[in-house]
Amino acid sequence: MLKTRSKIKELRVRAPLEVCDWVKREAESYGVSLAAVVVDALEDHIKRMEAEKSAKRPSKTR
Known part of the structure; x- marks a missing residue:
């Protein structure tokens, strides 16, 4: 899955439809819906x- 995530990050600069098509092909190649x-x-x-969100909350310790 890590390889897939890095590939998605690489493809983000392309058109969103290209990314969707690539993800769909990859999912099918792994037999995953x-x-x-x-x-x-x-x-x-x-x-x-x-x-x-939790990192942005100020701590409540005094």
């Missing part, structure tokens, strides 16, 4: 957003 790839990406994004 595109929906599973999307869910995995969303879970990663949510975790990253929660980590950023």
Whole structure:
């Protein structure tokens, strides 16, 4: 999956449809549904957003 993520980062400068097509082909080559790839990406994004949110909160220790 790490190789896939680096490839996606590399492709971000291209048109979004090209990225979607590439992700779909990669998912099919691994025998994984595109929906599973999307869910995995969303879970990663949510975790990253929660980590950023908790990092921005001031500590409540006095």
